[in-house]
Amino acid sequence: MVGTTSVEQTFRDEWGRVLAALIGFLGDFQLAEEAAQEAFAIAAERWPREGTPESPRAWLVTTARNRAIDRIRRDRTLAAKVRLLEVPETVEEEVDETTIPDERLELVFTCCHPALALDAQVALTLRTLGGLSTEEIARAFLVPTDTMAKRLVRAKGKIRAAGIPFRVPPDHLLPDRLAAVLAVVYLIFNEGYGGRGELAAEAIRLGRALAELMPDEPEVHGLLALMLVNDARRDARFAEGTVVLLSDQDRSLWDFDQIAEGRAALDRALALGGRHPYLVQAALAVLHVEEPQDWLQIAALYGELARLTESPVVRLNEAVAIAEAGDVERGLALADSLGPDLDRYHYLHATRGELLRRLGRAADARAAYEHALELVHSEAERSLLQQRLGMLEG
Amino acid sequence: MKYLMLIHQGTAPTPRTPEEWARLSEDEQKAVYADYQAINQTPGVTPGLQLDSPETATTVRVEDAKTLTTDGPFVAVKEALGGYFLLEADDLDAAIELAARVPAARMGGAVEVRPIVEW
Numbered sequence: 001m002v003g004t005t006s007v008e009q010t011f012r013d014e015w016g017r018v019l020a021a022l023i024g025f026l027g028d029f030q031l032a033e034e035a036a037q038e039a040f041a042i043a044a045e046r047w048p049r050e051g052t053p054e055s056p057r058a059w060l061v062t063t064a065r066n067r068a069i070d071r072i073r074r075d076r077t078l079a080a081k082v083r084l085l086e087v088p089e090t091v092e093e094e095v096d097e098t099t100i101p102d103e104r105l106e107l108v109f110t111c112c113h114p115a116l117a118l119d120a121q122v123a124l125t126l127r128t129l130g131g132l133s134t135e136e137i138a139r140a141f142l143v144p145t146d147t148m149a150k151r152l153v154r155a156k157g158k159i160r161a162a163g164i165p166f167r168v169p170p171d172h173l174l175p176d177r178l179a180a181v182l183a184v185v186y187l188i189f190n191e192g193y194g195g196r197g198e199l200a201a202e203a204i205r206l207g208r209a210l211a212e213l214m215p216d217e218p219e220v221h222g223l224l225a226l227m228l229v230n231d232a233r234r235d236a237r238f239a240e241g242t243v244v245l246l247s248d249q250d251r252s253l254w255d256f257d258q259i260a261e262g263r264a265a266l267d268r269a270l271a272l273g274g275r276h277p278y279l280v281q282a283a284l285a286v287l288h289v290e291e292p293q294d295w296l297q298i299a300a301l302y303g304e305l306a307r308l309t310e311s312p313v314v315r316l317n318e319a320v321a322i323a324e325a326g327d328v329e330r331g332l333a334l335a336d337s338l339g340p341d342l343d344r345y346h347y348l349h350a351t352r353g354e355l356l357r358r359l360g361r362a363a364d365a366r367a368a369y370e371h372a373l374e375l376v377h378s379e380a381e382r383s384l385l386q387q388r389l390g391m392l393e394g
Numbered sequence: 395m396k397y398l399m400l401i402h403q404g405t406a407p408t409p410r411t412p413e414e415w416a417r418l419s420e421d422e423q424k425a426v427y428a429d430y431q432a433i434n435q436t437p438g439v440t441p442g443l444q445l446d447s448p449e450t451a452t453t454v455r456v457e458d459a460k461t462l463t464t465d466g467p468f469v470a471v472k473e474a475l476g477g478y479f480l481l482e483a484d485d486l487d488a489a490i491e492l493a494a495r496v497p498a499a500r501m502g503g504a505v506e507v508r509p510i511v512e513w
Contacts, residue, residue: 113486115486115490161509161511162486162507162509163395163397163483163484163485163486163489163509164485164486164487165484165485165486165487169487173487
């Protein structure tokens with residue numbers, strides 16, 4: 001059991017780097033992904049039995065490369081399509097880990113190319129860098145798995161057919177390409193924030209790399225600050241598999257060094273100027289960790305953010321903040337008005353449940369929580385909702 | 395990579411729409427000609443042949459083995475192909491940058507970048 005967990009862990013950690021290295025080497029998305037999948041399948045079968053190799057990444061890259069080279073040899077027409085005009089010899093010994101370049105930035109800019117539809121950019125980045133399964137991505141975006149699978153196939157097909165380059169864009173293109181990349185990184189972070197911490201760490205790692213690459217972009221530092229401060233509360237967000245709300249969190253579990261690092265990133269972003277959505281969100285994250293919380297200011301910032309993003313999810317947060325600031329009726333009215341946009345979003349119903357409970361409308365609260373339970377997929381969230389329902393009974 | 399660059403004039407003024415074209419200053423008109431000339435002389439570009447206006451097009455269909463001809467282009471006149479050229483470029487980014495230099499793209503039209511399948 002322990003062995004299995006370690007293999008799965010390595011897969012999560014290594015998928016993006018291994019795939020990026022393979023795409024860089026082979027110049028073909030589909031071939032690289034198939035080869036990586038083969039290598040991971042061999043590892044899944046072999047490692048629990050024979051033990052995990054000393055350098056899992058090098059083993060995976062070597063194995064995948066060799067598989068790909070074998071395939072190219074078998075399929076001459078394929079060889080014509082890929083970068084390797086002369087097929088190299090199969091590498092007998094493992095590649096040295098230090099010689100594998102980290103090409104995840106190249107990969108993220110390729111996945112977030114504006115010639116791809118935005119939903120395809122997000123899906124592709126989550127699949128290739130985040131290592132999420134097609135099903136997990138489909139769930140995150142409330143679409144059927146088939147639809148998501150087709151979206152991914154089509155996106156990979158376009159990258160190859162249209163000649164979308166595998167590189168970090170040159171300076172004059174960089175700012176234009178940044179917005180989509182940041183949106184995608186933040187989505188990966190949020191997937192991790194819902195319980196899969198390694199993805200949050202992955203998003204932060206990407207955020208740091210972007211901050212290093214684009215030190216003068218306030219949005220990059222704003223996003224990094226946002227992720228650092230929220231992630232600093234990760235250990236306190238879950239207890240025994242249940243989500244713990246911010247007000248109930250054990251502050252001794254917060255990572256105050258990381259909060260300080262987040263504040264520094266926010267200061268840097270503010271110094272660079274601008275009033276971008278990530279910056280406002282980072283300011284909100286910092287306000288959230290202050291004690292006592294200034295809910296009026298938090299509600300005002302959510303209002304500003306909702307205007308910037310036109311996002312009903314942000315409006316929902318504004319509704320919560322308004323309620324926390326004391327006006328539960330107005331918070332509930334705002335949440336109710338979001339029904340048409342967010343009917344499939346379990347947080348809307350969970351929020352309505354909580355606000356109805358505070359207003360003493362137990363039957364309505366129960367109905368709202370039950371509706372939320374029908375829509376929720378994460379076990380931790382489910383467990384919290386059941387706890388809340390239980391409190392209603394008592 | 396080889397791309398076919400399809401120029402759609404959309405609402406862009408051209409000499410074929412004399413009234414709109416006349417609204418451009420002489421400098422703007424000169425810039426349009428100069429930009430197209432510069433594109434044609436860009437390495438990797440094979441200029442297309444000049445197409446007559448979309449109004450002169452005839453569209454042909456065959457239904458039940460019967461040839462049906464209609465006056466005008468396959469799409470609406472405003473959406474019809476205005477011109478084209480071939481481009482050999484490293485990647486899509488290079489093609490997009492060149493497409494952005496086509497005057498039609500900034501004057502109300504658009505350029506469609508279509509990769510050409512190579513075997």
